[in-house]
Amino acid sequence: MRIGLAGVGRIGAFHAETLRGLDHVESLVVADADPDRAASVAAKLGGSVTAVETPAELFSAGIDGLAIAAATDAHAGLILEAVEAGLPVFCEKPVAPDVAGTLAVLDQVARSTVPVHIGFQRRFDAGFTAARDAVQSGRLGWVHTLRAGTLDPAPPSAEYIATSGGFFKDCSVHDFDIIRWVTGREVVEVYAVGANRGEDFFREADDIDTSAAVLTLDDDTIALVSGTRYNAAGYDVRLEVLGAKDSVSVGLDDRLPLRSAEPGVAWPAGTAYPNFMERFRAAYIAELTAFTDLVAGKADSPCTVADALEAFYVAEACDRSRREHRPVAVAEVRR
Template structure:
């Protein structure tokens, strides 16, 4: 029997899901694993690009959910240890017409249900004119936490007062995740010298891809999709 490539353990393979190396995501993971939030009922995850890519990029991108939301699908699984059960996805084109012309959407949201009953709303867009916006919000019975709500988060308050200083918003992903990329590269070099890998494995990346593919199928059908249907 031929082994699936994601199941071959002989060679070290590191998948570049950089949220696993971001300091904020790691603090949130540690707090979740320590039970600080109690049972978590809701997550909100966003990956919002400040400006759309070129039309030439879209056919090679895999689509919005594989290109953008897959990072959040992996981050949620890595942070919580939970497995996605089903997904319902909607999407639209509110900006450049070439996304629709090329069979993609420029904005979309997925409602993902996990094996413990937790629900995650995962949103992605190519049109966040306020700035590059990647955040995770965790809501539990005993508490909650934000990831990515720093002084460069591209949010404008509707309230009269704001308790933190706001700087120039992030414009591109490598600004938002500069520290994570540095840590990820350092870890890659450590693995080359024999250290055990703590990066995303091929099997874990495949799980994120299953969810992204299910998102595409749900968008096309207008109905929820069971993740298990893609594995049978």
């Protein structure tokens, strides 16, 4: 098959390399808002990878499916254009910068039979998959508590933060999605706080660099979610699922960027993950393989626009809770 890729920045260039290596992808066409960057990526990968001048040209390049890793404000338009052209779509989160834009996309996609896969790569990670299996099988008994966290080793650029949508929508949204996916439950209420002790550009963008939230699920399970842009020890993503019969943890391996204060304890001794791309390398490969199965008509979307909207609602509720210093029911932000 021939795949088009819109956007070859950091994650887009990573996806280009991954797609080129997949068995079912015979050729790849890349485009970017910066044509020179697209040409550079194509030249680096060589062979079956070519570049076109603009993302719009992808639609006349004879592609069978479109992967989107462009800037957030371009996602919705590219998704809708691909759906109108009958092309299966993979798009990095978010679907759109806000709830209204996401709902508009959802409405159009619902009127079509074209599949759309939104990129929440943790659903393809072996640890998160095992945790979901443990919950769904009943091995943990009834789940009473989840503890989730996303800790970046260093903040992104000021330019990125200014257009990111805020900490909950950009970062913690991955935790919100995976909590829904692992438990099979919905979040009904949140209480969230945030702080700024780092760079001034977070405050200038009306954002935060550290957060914590308490989520109540529809069966009264409690989920505690924390995050920060400042975890210099390394990239740390974990999920603990605590049940009445047993408990499991995701991310508790020898590369965990956390040191024990207990005397004589040397674990973990491995080199910490430096970034999300290395931590989730295998998951990204599995995710894009699933997309090629979608293009081939062998599978349904593993993460739909509706799924992405639900995680976005939780993020929206958390942001409102932080600003208004009160618990917020997810129903308050639902439209």
